[in-house]
Every structure is written in C-alpha cells, then in structure tokens.
Amino acid sequence: MSDAVTVPQPAGGGLVGTTAPAGAPDPKPGGPERFIARAAAVTAALTAAGALFGLVRDQLIAHLFGANGETDAFLVAWTVPEIASTLLIEDAMALVMIPAFSLALSRRAALPGTVGAAPAVCAGSDDPVGRLVASTAPRLFLALAGCAALMAAAAPQLVHVLAPGLDDPGTAVDCTRLTAVTVLTFGVAGYFSAALRAHRRFVPPAAIYIAYNTGIIATVIALHHAGGVRSAAAGVAVGSVLMVAVQLPAFLRQMPARATGNRASRAPDRPRARRFRTGRPAVPAGLAVLAPVALFAVTRQAQVLVERYLASSLPAGAISHLNYAQKVAQVPMVLSLMVCTVTFPLVARAMADGEAERARRRVERDLTLAGLVVLLGGAYVIAYAPQLIELLFQRGAFDSQDTTATASVMRVYALGLLGHSLTGALIRPYFSAVRPTWDPAVTMGAGLLITIVGAHLAVPHWGVRGIAAANALGIIVTALLLLRGLGTRGITIDVRAVTAGLCRLAVAAATAAAAGWAVAPLTGTALEAAAAGCLIVPAAFTVAALCVRAPEIPLLISSVKRKCRHAR
Template sequence: MALLRSIATVGGYTLLSRLTGFARDILVAGTLGAGTVSDAFFVAFRFPNLFRRLFAEGAFQAAFVPLFAGTLETDGPEQARLFARRAFSVLALVLLVFTAALEVLMPFAMIVMAPGFDAVPGKMELATELTRIAFPYLLFISLVSLQSGVLNSLGHFAAAAAAPILLNLTLIAALVGFTPMMETPGHALAWGVFAAGVIQFAWLAWHCLRAGMTIAPIRPALTARVRLLGRRIVPVVLGGSLYQINLLIGTILASLLADGAVSWLYYADRVTQLPLGVVGVAVSTALLPLLSRQLKGGQWEHARHNQNRALEVALLLTLPAAAALMVIPGPIIGTLFERGAFSPADTAATAAALVAFASGLPSYVLVKILAQCFFAREDTAMPVRIAAAAMAANIALNVALMQVWGHVGIALAASLSNWGNAIALGVVLHRRGQLGLDARFLERLPRIALATVVMAGAVAGGTLVVADLLAAGDPWRPLALAALVVVGAVVYAGVAQVSGAARLGEIKAMLRRGEPATPGPIPPDP
C-alpha cells in the first residue's frame, strides 16, 4: 500500500465529492429558494447528519480501524472478518433501536432542533414529516462507515472515498426526476436522502464482496473485543461533541455582533473547508489503517517514516493553500458569492474572516494527522483531553478577541486554539517517543516554506496585473481568478522542483511503489 498513492486516491474522490456537493447546493438553492420547505428540508438533512458526525465518521473509524487492522495483521483475515461481522451486527441492532425510538419521538425532537418553526403554520409538521423520511439514512451511513473501515484496512480506498459522490448524485436525481410526483421538492429530497443511504450501503457491500471480505450479519454478541470497541468509541464521541459545541458557541457569539456576522463566518469557513476536506480527509484516512497494521506488526521504523511523510505531504499542500487564501481573499469571496443580495461590503467582511480562518488551515490538517497517530496506537482518550483544553482556550479567545476585531476575532480564535491543539498533540507524541521528525522532513520544510513565499508573491503581483478584470464582474472575474490560480500553481510547482521541496520524479515513484519490505528487529515504541 503506497501512502502517497492512497492519499491521491482519497483526495481525488473527495475533491470530486466536494464539487458535486456544490452542484447539488446550487440546484437545491435554485429550486427551493429560502423559505418554509427549504428550512424544513435542511433540518431534516442535518438531523441524521448530526448523529453521523458524532458516531459514524470519526468515532467509529478511530476505534474500529486499529482493532480490525490489528486483528488482520496478527490473526488473519478470517478472525478479522468475524470481528467485523460481530461489530456490524451489534451496531445494526443498536442503530435500529435508536432509529425506531427517534421516529416515534420526532415531534418532540423537532421542538428542540427548531423551536422557532412553530411560529409558521405547518412548518413544524412539515419538518417532522421530512425528518422521519430522511432519518433512517443514519442507520445505513453508519454501517457504511464500518464497511469503509474494512476496505481501507485492506488498502482499497477508492470505493469508500467515492461513496459521498453517490449521495450528491442521488439528491440531484431525486430533485430533478421525482419532484413532480411529490407533494413538495422537500419530499423528493428527503426520499433522496433515504435512497442515498441504501445506495451507498449496497455500493460498499458489493466492494467488500469483491475484496473477499463479505460482512454478513450474525447473532449479536458482546464479545470482549466488541466491548473494547464500544469503550474506545465513547471518548471520540465526546471529542466530536466538543467540536459541535465549539461551532455552536461560535455561532451564538457571532449572533451578538453585527447583522450578517454569522453568514460572513459561514461563507469564509466553507471556502476554508475545501482544501481542509480534500487534504485532511485524504491524508488521515490513508494513514490510520497503514499505521495500525505496521504498529501491530512491529514495523516501528516504517510507522515513523509514514508519520513523517504524512506530515510532509500535508504541509506541502496546505501551506500554499493557506497562503493563497490569505493573499487574495477578496477576489476569491467576490468571485464565489458577490452577486444578488451579497454586497461588496459582505465580500470585504467575509474576506477578512477568510484570512483569519486560513491562518489556521495547516493546523487543522495537522490535528487530523496527529490524532490518527494516537488512534493507531489504540489511544482514543488523550486526543479528546487535548481537544477539551483547546475548546476551553477557544471560548476564552472568542470572548477576548471579538471585543477587538468582531467576527474576525472569532475566526482568529478558532485558528489559534487549533494551533495549540496541534502543538499539544505533537508534544505528547514526542515525549512518548512516538513522533520524531526525520532528516528529510527537516530538510524539506524550509524549502516548502520558500516555495510558498515565492508563490504568494507571484499571486499578489498577478492580482495587480488583473485588477481591472477582477473588478469587472462576471464573466471576467472568474477568468481572472482562474488565471491567478494557474499562475500560483505553476510557480509553486516550479520552485518546489528546483529547490527540492518536492520533485516530480520522486512523486511518480511514490505513487507507483508499495511499502518496503518488513525491516529487521527494531526496538518498539516506549
């Protein structure tokens, strides 16, 4: 399994997922607009996704993958399959009970999720109906998370990475093809969410079958390893809850500021999430099963090597992305959003928030990678403790900095607290003897920084050249922004090649080859 090849696979499909997601959002906005039906659908869509983010994605993957990959490495595929089937059966049973209970209690849950809907006749009832249709998505997407963990541990990343694309395509098809048959477009989308869960589950079930790892349900049993899985999920769920609380607190504080502050932060965060989602998800997804198997197999030196390469690739991609977002925030925000009710003043306010968010972009990716170094060692508790401290720091910084810089202070607080999170994770790993920066990383880092600075200068200079086009509006503004992106990418790639920050031939070789042979005896991590 080549780490860079796996990162490229996951990153490519994640980027395609983000692009189809943008297309989906544009179509939904054009069809539903902003009103009762759109509000009801977004609540119906977010409700199962809230539990998915808490339980199915980070928590389950972080706890399941090291146990499955370790069993695969030490006990063989049959024992690994048996563990996966037991985990699948217990998870399915728990989710069936949970889903059935929420379906019954949905009217009461809606009072908590959207209390203001009662002010509009019929809106609460519509939201409840749509959420009941969409909520079983949680059952299927949680089982998809288990299937993804199995495939990733086997080195098959493409199918799991492509699964979110199916969600976007299914919602587009539902909106276009089934709206005339439904009471509202919201009903078509809600049934599309339900169908997308089934389709994603069937997609990965087929790929598990092709990989020789069919995960058929058996009689649920709380074996020792399944109980261990449950105990390890709990801390990561708490960590996910902390993240959601952080977002909620930031939104509440922003609502106390100028009208529009919540929206400015939302749009700035959406732009930051594109490189974060592609790079962070790709690197962390590829790293966890690889590290888990190497650590369980005693390949300590290879594990250290791959930790360093993951950090190197992350900084190689995120430092220039962060620099570009900080150098040309205005053209980016203006090109994406400045039309209709989104004014030049909104662009300026959002661009300022984007600079603050972008300053923390590398740290967000580093946190994802460093947390996987703990999870691969079956430690799910320490990253959560550090995240709790970072959350407390974020709240304090929010309150302090918003007094000086308003909504920009809230964005800057998020970046600063996340840098603290990344540094703390790295320090703990280093003190444990589980993270050491090798000579190659220390040699490449200043070269990556040099390439980033030169690229930023070239983009800033290019902005002056195309200033008139950037002010001309559509279609010249998008063309000018695309030209700046191309210039930045070419300059960065050229300087990286010349300086040795990254060489094309080396990247091609890393994409082709797999992991090296198992080394001789090496002392284990302390």
C-alpha cells in the same frame, strides 16, 4: 512498508489486490510505494470529484434559496449529518474499526494455511475477520437505528438547543426529522469504508461523496418547487442511502463466506484457531477502545455546534455565510489528508505487527506532505477569496453582499486550515494502536474551550468573522499540542524536525498568499483572476519554499523532471 503488501492487479477497473506472504520480496522495485502513490491518486481524484459535486450542490442551494433565515434553518438541521459524518465515517468509526480489522487481518495471516488466501478460503467460524463482523455489525446497526428514531422524535428540542435564536424553528424541525436517518446510514457506510480500507480497497469508500452529493442534487432539482428548502434535507437522506449502496458489493466480496455446515469447505490441514472471547468481559474492553475515539470526535465536531449556536443570534444569513466559507476553504484540507487516508491502514497494520519504526517514518512524511498541500491551497484561498465566492455562488438569490460577507469570513477561517489538516493527520497515529489513548480527546477539549471563550469575546466586535477567528485559534492550539504529545506517546516522531519543516512551508505560503492578493485585483474578471492565481500562487510558493529550504519541494521538482524525461 508492511510485510503484507497489497499488489495492484491489472484488471478489474479499481485498486484491487492480493496480499503477499509476510516477508516476501516486493513483486517489483518500489512496489509498495507505487501502490500508495496510485491509491492516493485515485482516492484524491474521487474525493476531488466528490468535493466538486459538493460545490455544485452548494451552488444549487445558494441559487435557489439564497442566504437567509430559511437556509439558516436547513443548516441547523444539517448539523445532524455533519456530526454523524464526523463520528461515523471520517473519525470515530474509521479510527476504531480500521485498527480492529487490521488486527483481524494480521491474525488471519498468522493462521496456518491462510497466507494469501481469499476470503472464501477463510470461511467459517475460525476466521478472525468473520468473527469481528459477526460480533460488531448487528449490534452496532441496531443501536444506530434506535438513535436515528430518537433523534427524529426529539427534533423540536434538538433545534431549540442548537439554535435558540433561530427565526424559523418549524422549518428546522422538519429538516432535522428528514436528516435523522443519516445516523443509521452514515454508520453503515462508515463501517463498510473502514472494512474496505483495512483490506486496502480504496475506490468504493472514496466514491461515497459522489453518490451522496448526486442524491442531494437530484432530489433538490426534482422537489424544490413543492418542498422548498426541505427538498435539500430530503436529498441528504437519499444521498446517505446511496453511500451505503455504492460500497455494499465490494464489502460483500471481501467478507468471508458464511459457514454452510460442510466442514470440507474449510482449508485442509489447518488446525482450528483459538476463538476470541465474546462473553461479558469483552464489553468493557470494547467501551475502553471506543470511548476515547468517540469523545474526541464529538469534541471536534462540537466546534460546529458552538459556531451555529453563536451565529443564530446574529443577523439572518450569518450561519449560511459561515457555512459557504467553510465548504470552500476546507477543500485544500480534504485533499491534504488523502495520503493519510491511504496510509492509515498501513500504519495500523505496522503497529499490529509490532513494526513501530516503519510506522514512524510513514507518519513523519505524511505530516509534511499534508502540510505542503494544505498551506499551498490555503494561500490560494486567502489570496482569491472574493473571486472564488463570486465565481461559485454569486447568482440567483445569492447577491454581491453575500459574496463580500462570505469571502471575508473565508479568509479568516483559512488561517486555521493547517491546524485542521494536522489534527486530522495526527489523530491517525494516536489511534492506530490496539487500545487508543485519551490524549487526543483531552487536547481537543482544550482547543474547544479556547474556541468558545475566543468566540464569546470576538463576536461582539467582529460578528461572524470573530467566530471564524476563534475556530482558527482553537484548532491551531489543538494541532500544536497533538504534535508535541506524539513525540513522547504512541509513534514517537521527531517533533522538532517536523515542526521546522512545517514552519518553512508556512513562510512560503504566506509569501504566496501576499503575492496573489496583490495581483488579484489587476487580472480582470473573477474567472480570469482565479485562473491566473492557479499559476501565480504555486509559482510564488515554490520560489519561496526553495529560498527557505522547505522539505519535500526539491523532491517534488526532481520527481516532475524524471516524469518529463520519461514522457519524451
């Protein structure tokens, strides 16, 4: 646990807190762990709600537009916000700015007279957080605005590069111009999210996808008659603005007040802190920090580019089938990373404070928990893929043939879920240091090469399922290489112990998937089968995990028993 502990307050309706003095005892036994559990639970709940709204969004688009050349054109345009989301919200921005804000907060805490001080007390040019915002936000937002304008102007060329075999490039160009604004809005939203998470304020960042999907749904409902599938692209633009709006009040509350020229507003008896250098020598250092993270994020998202490029030459609907399969299958992965999302600022702060051992213990536990969640969810997805797709999408223009095609793709894609989850969890400790390493980018490049070669070899034989299989193979190899590398670089975890635990969980997941797959056809309608699977798969997983002595399962069972006894 970090010596600077955020203690949840009873009022305010969210996970707000104050920073306890370094070295101070916890306010109550297990306080930091209780905060992590509570923050993870709230983050998971809001993320699950955002994912649910995302499924409603996809159901609405499938119902109104089906899976055809028009939806393929929209999904090619959706590549822009998908890449922007990875770069500017989920990966690059968070991996660069959370450690930067954590370091600034650590330096603020070290200033005399500011321990536990509110942002307003730290106002003025001496505050490290204020200097960080002043030196990064204006230039970053201006650059993102220029990139958004350039992308809108170059939409025809971009569509031709992304999907040269597309039947309807005109629709894709129109949609791309509408979604180009997300380069700016996602960047602002990601910057706000990084700052708030570093301050251990998790509710507004976790709510952004609820706002995003609400904007898309409302816009599609209002405009689909007049604009067709272009209404979905307009909804993406509207939803991205809402992502900024939902975080803006909390961000402003956490930022130090602007200096007013009244020197009495500064904390009394506090010597002037040494300024950070802001001249030309700082620019190469900034690029050195950003470049490896950005290259990793681009290389990771390039898998989507490869998939859509190859699928554009397949029969109409292939891109849509792959997209719907990924959207459903990725839900367990997203949920598995919630703990890592909450603990990443703690790991970054521990590394900034020079406490590598505490960071190592946190990372090892996070990897095991993430593996447990994603493997259990992946077993359910594999076992009940046809029932899930029928239940979620089979209505309107989305027919039974689309269900069969999407379910078959989803089962193959789900084989790589553990790799996706581990990659997302492992890059956080790699990039928690002040100066990130190039290893993840190089490793992700190797995985991407495997995906490209594998897809080219598999597509002629298995079509869109070959693309999903190549994706799974590439990301699994990437995760294994990252796991092995972390044992010798950055936070030196016990790779052998973590790998052994994950292998046991994988055996339990395979057993649970086989049990659910065997029982699924015997349990009536799609709704009845999916509901029964919520009991069958976890039960089989738990029994198998206990048999192979998988980690975390006994601890979870004992925790549930304690809560049941407490409830009585």
